[in-house]
Amino acid sequence: MRESLSPHICRNFLKCSAILTIILLLSIQSVKSQNAIHHRDSLKTKHLWLLSQTLPGFGQIYNKQYWKAPVFYAGMGSMLYLGVNANKTYNRYMLDYNKIDASDPNKEFFKERYTKMKHTRNLYYAGVGAFYIASVVDAVLVYNKNSHSPATASILSTLVPGLGQVYNKKYWKVPIVYGGLSTLYFMVDWNNRRYLRFKNASKQYPHDEFNGVRTRDELNIYRDSYRKNRDVCFLGFVAVYVLNILDANVDANFYDWNVDDNLAFRIEPTIINDNFASINYTQPAFGLSCKFNF
Numbered sequence: 320m321r322e323s324l325s326p327h328i329c330r331n332f333l334k335c336s337a338i339l340t341i342i343l344l345l346s347i348q349s350v351k352s353q354n355a356i357h358h359r360d361s362l363k364t365k366h367l368w369l370l371s372q373t374l375p376g377f378g379q380i381y382n383k384q385y386w387k388a389p390v391f392y393a394g395m396g397s398m399l400y401l402g403v404n405a406n407k408t409y410n411r412y413m414l415d416y417n418k419i420d421a422s423d424p425n426k427e428f429f430k431e432r433y434t435k436m437k438h439t440r441n442l443y444y445a446g447v448g449a450f451y452i453a454s455v456v457d458a459v460l461v462y463n464k465n466s467h468s469p470a471t472a473s474i475l476s477t478l479v480p481g482l483g484q485v486y487n488k489k490y491w492k493v494p495i496v497y498g499g500l501s502t503l504y505f506m507v508d509w510n511n512r513r514y515l516r517f518k519n520a521s522k523q524y525p526h527d528e529f530n531g532v533r534t535r536d537e538l539n540i541y542r543d544s545y546r547k548n549r550d551v552c553f554l555g556f557v558a559v560y561v562l563n564i565l566d567a568n569v570d571a572n573f574y575d576w577n578v579d580d581n582l583a584f585r586i587e588p589t590i591i592n593d594n595f596a597s598i599n600y601t602q603p604a605f606g607l608s609c610k611f612n613f
Contacts (some may be wrong), residue, residue, distance in 0.1 A: 364463060364470035371458040375451055378458020387457065394450035402443030409436040433602025452478050460486075472571035476564045487574055496563045503556040510549035517542040 362381070369377035375390035375395065412433035419426045456478060463471045467487075476483030480500060481493040520527035521538040529538075 346534075358503065364459060364468055364474070365475055367462055368455065368459055368474050371455045374377040375454045378455065382458060382461045384461065387454075391450055391457075394453075395447050398446035398450060399595050402440055405436060405440035405443055409433055409440050413435050423576060456482070467574045469568045469571035472567040473564050476567040478513065480560060480563045483564065484570070487567060487570040492566065496559070499559040500556060501562075503552050505610060506548055506552040507556060510545045510552060514542060514545035514549055517545065 367378055367381065376391055379385065379387040379391070397600075412429065416426070416433050419536055456475060459471050459474050471484040472486050474483075481496040483506050484490070484492040484496065498612035516528075517538050519541055520529060520533075521535055524535045524538060527538070533541075548613040
């Protein structure tokens with residue numbers, strides 16, 4: 320007995336993507352077309368962010384876009400419902416797999432089946448997180464529609480790395496952010512897998528995968544080395560993430576900074592003559608002058 324779950328997974332993925340895309344498009348359109356309706360002096364951006372995280376939909380209600388709150392809740396609720404059902408199916412498939420004898424030729428199929436269902440479940444749970452993040456992003460963007468806010472840029476890059484750079488219209492920085500994060504994530508994962516490999520080998524010595532070819536001391540050296548590399552790469556990952564937030568904040572602070580051709584600093588030769596302010600005649604001298612044009 321063999322059934323294909325690929326079409327099922329694709330349909331679920333497309334449904335999740337379509338719903339999230341519609342929500343984001345509606346949010347962006349709302350930001351572009353509506354005037355910001357809120358009391359700027361009564362709530363700071365960071366407080367709106369914290370309240371929107373604590374109670375999803377608060378930002379939409381505060382911005383008087385009441386229709387959005389049930390939409391986001393419907394999205395999160397539907398994804399959560401589908402995720403819970405997928406998890407039940409996954410657990411059932413896992414039990415079926417564990418009941419099968421290792422010599423059964425269908426064992427690999429049952430493994431593939433529960434693995435695919437696990438991915439489907441994780442996709443639905445990711446959909447819950449996506450709707451949640453979209454609700455917070457929408458609240459902050461609409462709240463600061465009429466001004467370019469450094470706080471908004473920082474919050475966006477905190478929620479989704481690179482989104483603050485998009486907000487600042489520094490699109491070329493997004494590949495750099497994700498390139499750094501993805502590279503360091505790969506290095507963390509690569510070193511962690513090898514750390515676990517040598518850790519298990521050390522525990523199982525001398526009946527390990529190396530069959531006693533390497534001594535326990537050698538296994539421990541490799542284990543500690545990969546663990547150190549993993550930790551260093553993880554710190555690098557965190558550093559890139561933090562720099563992504565700081566960069567978004569700095570760029571947002573200088574977003575409205577006026578820099579044009581008339582703003583310049585020049586050093587040029589000049590003749591110093593102070594006879595205009597002195598009753599005694601002095602010989603003019605050559606020197607350098609510093610000029611600021613703004």
